[in-house]
Amino acid sequence: MSDAPRPHPLRRWSWVILIGALTLAGILxxxxxxxxxxxxxxxxxxxxxxxxxxxxxxxxxxxMQFDRSRLGEKMVLQPILxxxxxxPYEALRxxxxxxxxxxLLALAAxxxxxxxxxxxxxxxxxxxxxxxxxxxxxxVVLLAAAAITLLRFTLLFLAVVPLVLLVALVAxxxxxxxxxxxxxxxxxxxxxxxxxxxxxxxLAGALVVFDLAVIPYAGVFALAAVALVGLGLAVVTRFGGxxxxxxxxxxx
Amino acid sequence: MTPAPGLACAxxxxxxxxxxxxxxxxxxxxxxxxxxxxxxxxxxCRRQHDQAVSVPFxxxxxxxxxxxxSLVGDVMSAIVPQRQGYRRAWTxxxxxxxxxxxxxxxxxxxxGLSAIASGIVGDLQGLAxxxxxxxxxxxxxxxxxxxxxxxxxxxxxxxxxxxxxxxxAPASRRxxxx
Numbered sequence: 001m002s003d004a005p006r007p008h009p010l011r012r013w014s015w016v017i018l019i020g021a022l023t024l025a026g027i028l029x030x031x032x033x034x035x036x037x038x039x040x041x042x043x044x045x046x047x048x049x050x051x052x053x054x055x056x057x058x059x060x061x062x063x064m065q066f067d068r069s070r071l072g073e074k075m076v077l078q079p080i081l082x083x084x085x086x087x088p089y090e091a092l093r094x095x096x097x098x099x100x101x102x103x104l105l106a107l108a109a110x111x112x113x114x115x116x117x118x119x120x121x122x123x124x125x126x127x128x129x130x131x132x133x134x135x136x137x138x139x140v141v142l143l144a145a146a147a148i149t150l151l152r153f154t155l156l157f158l159a160v161v162p163l164v165l166l167v168a169l170v171a172x173x174x175x176x177x178x179x180x181x182x183x184x185x186x187x188x189x190x191x192x193x194x195x196x197x198x199x200x201x202x203l204a205g206a207l208v209v210f211d212l213a214v215i216p217y218a219g220v221f222a223l224a225a226v227a228l229v230g231l232g233l234a235v236v237t238r239f240g241g242x243x244x245x246x247x248x249x250x251x252x
Numbered sequence: 253m254t255p256a257p258g259l260a261c262a263x264x265x266x267x268x269x270x271x272x273x274x275x276x277x278x279x280x281x282x283x284x285x286x287x288x289x290x291x292x293x294x295x296x297c298r299r300q301h302d303q304a305v306s307v308p309f310x311x312x313x314x315x316x317x318x319x320x321x322s323l324v325g326d327v328m329s330a331i332v333p334q335r336q337g338y339r340r341a342w343t344x345x346x347x348x349x350x351x352x353x354x355x356x357x358x359x360x361x362x363x364g365l366s367a368i369a370s371g372i373v374g375d376l377q378g379l380a381x382x383x384x385x386x387x388x389x390x391x392x393x394x395x396x397x398x399x400x401x402x403x404x405x406x407x408x409x410x411x412x413x414x415x416x417x418x419x420x421a422p423a424s425r426r427x428x429x430x
Contacts, residue, residue: 123421123422126421126422127422128422129421129422132341132417132420132421133421135341135413135417136414136417136418136421139348139410139411139413139414139417140410140414142348142352142406142407142410143406143407143410143411143414146355146403146404146406146407146410147407148372149355149368149403150400150403150404150407152368152371152372152375152393153392153393153395153400154392155375155379155389155390155392158372158375158376158379159376159379161372161376162376232417235414235418236417236418236421237421244418245415245418248320248322251321251322
């Protein structure tokens, strides 16, 4: 008769509990973020605010065409400890839109390119790779900014600018998807969670990224750091290609 | 040890490998003699025996794959101390920072960058209008050669910095095992 200890009954629900906790943390952080008066770089980039959209002219607003119930205006709490007014409805809406969008994009990238994602995550999990990816992201941003500014002063290659921005955006999204998977795998190892589908781990990782992005005051900088690491990871690994960067084909 | 009776072909073929390796003669000499006698009278089993004996010779005759032209260079670059790469990656930040600060100062900071961005959007709209025949071709603004040189230098240093980081980045475990 075996004397091995029985696993805790809640262990089979570990992933569900973790994802639920991350979701709740994301909503609470969104409530705090929407109630602060911080208007740092790109105000409302993650949560969208109430009805203000990002515009060169801060005074312009967009009419609410897709909100018939107007529940957001009714469910507003009084300020607490100097923060407020609090709007849980706004926070939930921000989570269901921006958070769901981030999760959807991350999972889509992993489903479409599983082999490339695995190669990129393996390299990210190596020693010093996160720092190298961050440095590479900074280098790519400088390179792209210099190139775009140069192209600004030409007419022939001006149309290439949107393509450069699109490639950078796709690279950053792929990198964020790989970071989500890496975070999920890290949680699996460190918290000794039971085995689960890789997309479940990636879901947990994407929720961690979203929670970092909605931290009051520091969230935009955290999101920028994650995006830089993702962009650098995508470039260093050549979108997770097995061959990597090589000039051997040019030498014949 | 009693001599083994005549062997069937199926049994002999099973014993061929230890017979060729010499192990059968050590463990069961009588059985080895029986295998030898069977081979003397069976052409099919003898053919099998000849093929088994020739395997080591055939392996030696296989040509080794040609080494790629970049083999020496790749090996030499792989043994370069990793520390040099990290040091180079850090030191490249200095010229990048200097050039970026100069360009930002030249463009009057973030206002200048936003002016460039809005100019790009306006010119792209103008290009679209011109291609559809509804507008004029947008004019390209004049730019100082000093600014252009600074931008080209920043792009070149950033590209080299990126290359250094790619070189020092650890390889994938799966790629290393393939």
